[in-house]
Amino acid sequence: MSDCYSSGPTDxxxxxxxxxxxxxxxxxxxxxxxxxxxxxxxTSNVINDVINNLTSPCFINVLHNVNSGTxxxxxxxxxxxIFNQTDKLNVRFYEDKLDxxxxxxxxxxxxxxxxxxxxxxxxxxxxxLITTFHSSQEYIAATILHEVLHAYFRAKGSNxxxxxxxxxxxxxxNMAGGIKEVFPGISDDDARALSWGGVxxxxxxxxxxxxxxxxxxxxxxxxxxxxxxxxGTKCN
Numbered sequence: 001m002s003d004c005y006s007s008g009p010t011d012x013x014x015x016x017x018x019x020x021x022x023x024x025x026x027x028x029x030x031x032x033x034x035x036x037x038x039x040x041x042x043t044s045n046v047i048n049d050v051i052n053n054l055t056s057p058c059f060i061n062v063l064h065n066v067n068s069g070t071x072x073x074x075x076x077x078x079x080x081x082i083f084n085q086t087d088k089l090n091v092r093f094y095e096d097k098l099d100x101x102x103x104x105x106x107x108x109x110x111x112x113x114x115x116x117x118x119x120x121x122x123x124x125x126x127x128x129l130i131t132t133f134h135s136s137q138e139y140i141a142a143t144i145l146h147e148v149l150h151a152y153f154r155a156k157g158s159n160x161x162x163x164x165x166x167x168x169x170x171x172x173x174n175m176a177g178g179i180k181e182v183f184p185g186i187s188d189d190d191a192r193a194l195s196w197g198g199v200x201x202x203x204x205x206x207x208x209x210x211x212x213x214x215x216x217x218x219x220x221x222x223x224x225x226x227x228x229x230x231x232g233t234k235c236n
Contacts, residue, residue, distance in 0.1 A: 051092040056130045058235035059095055062140045065182045066148075073178040075171065079148045089155055091121045098126035103143040103198065103227075106150035121154055123147045129227070136232025139223070141182050142194035145175050168204030172196065183233065190231070193222035 054060050067079050098105060105124045110117050125143060129135040149171060153163050167175075175195035180186055196219045199205055209216045225231040 051090065053092060053094045054125070056095060056127060058130055058137065059125055059127075059140065062137050062182075063093065063144055066141055066144050066178070068182075071178065071181050073181050074174040075145050075149065075178040076181065078152050079145075088117070089119050089121060091123065091151060094122060094124045095127040095130075096124050097128060098124065100128060100132070102126055103129060103139075104147040106147045106154065108151075108154040119155065121151045123151060130235060133227055134229045134235070136226045136229045137235060138179060138183050138186055138190075138194060138232040139197075139226040140235075141179055142175065142197055142226075145178050145195075146198050149175075164199045164202040165204070168196075168199045168202030172199070172204070186232075189218075190222055190226070193219040194226060197223045 052060065052063065054063060066076060068076075071077075071080065103126050105126075106121065107124075108119055108121045110119055112118075123144075125140075125147070129140060129143070146167070149167055150163055153160070153166065158166070172192060172195045176188070176191040179191040179194055180188070183191075196205065196208075205216075208219075222231070229235075
């Protein structure tokens with residue numbers, strides 16, 4: 001397939017105002033995307049354990065709310081249904097100091113024991129969101145949902161190169177719905193804008209810049225405001 005996207009930084013924050021997007025294209029062969037509610041691999045991947053190593057009270061509180069059994073949104077179901085079963089996968093939440101432009105990071109590593117392979121999925125949240133940027137709870141929830149989708153894709157064995165393309169094509173509305181379920185008072189536009197955070201290297205984002213640059217700038221501005229608690233619910 002031909003994978004084309006707008007060049008530039010791939011994580012909020014970055015500036016689009018008065019810039020000229022450059023389209024970068026390369027030909028790559030990838031697996032088919034994993035739309036909501038479908039499997040991507042030949043095996044059934046289920047969770048052996050969820051280990052919460054978070055220490056910041058705000059991170060812990062937001063993760064609890066996102067994983068609440070009352071949530072019905074597709075993305076929240078991914079976190080609840082896949083992460084609460086009994087085999088093959090360990091999902092571990094951590095926090096650490098990451099680069100200022102990175103909100104979270106997800107990695108997967110297989111471990112073989114007695115002939116059984118377990119996939120350890122490590123989700124690390126940037127604790128600078130708490131200590132430096134004083135990010136809103138809504139922004140943290142969006143970051144958790146974003147990283148949960150990365151974990152979902154790793155569990156399904158999809159190609160990491162197309163994670164953000166899949167998010168941009170299939171999951172923006174689902175992520176926005178998940179954010180609104182945790183924070184019912186947030187506007188539809190703001191919830192959708194937060195769902196675009198970190199998805200700027202996707203084809204869908206390149207199309208948004210092309211067709212509606214004003215809206216793209218508004219999305220960036222909204223993310224900046226929630227990242228610094230100029231908008232949203234403060235942690236303290």
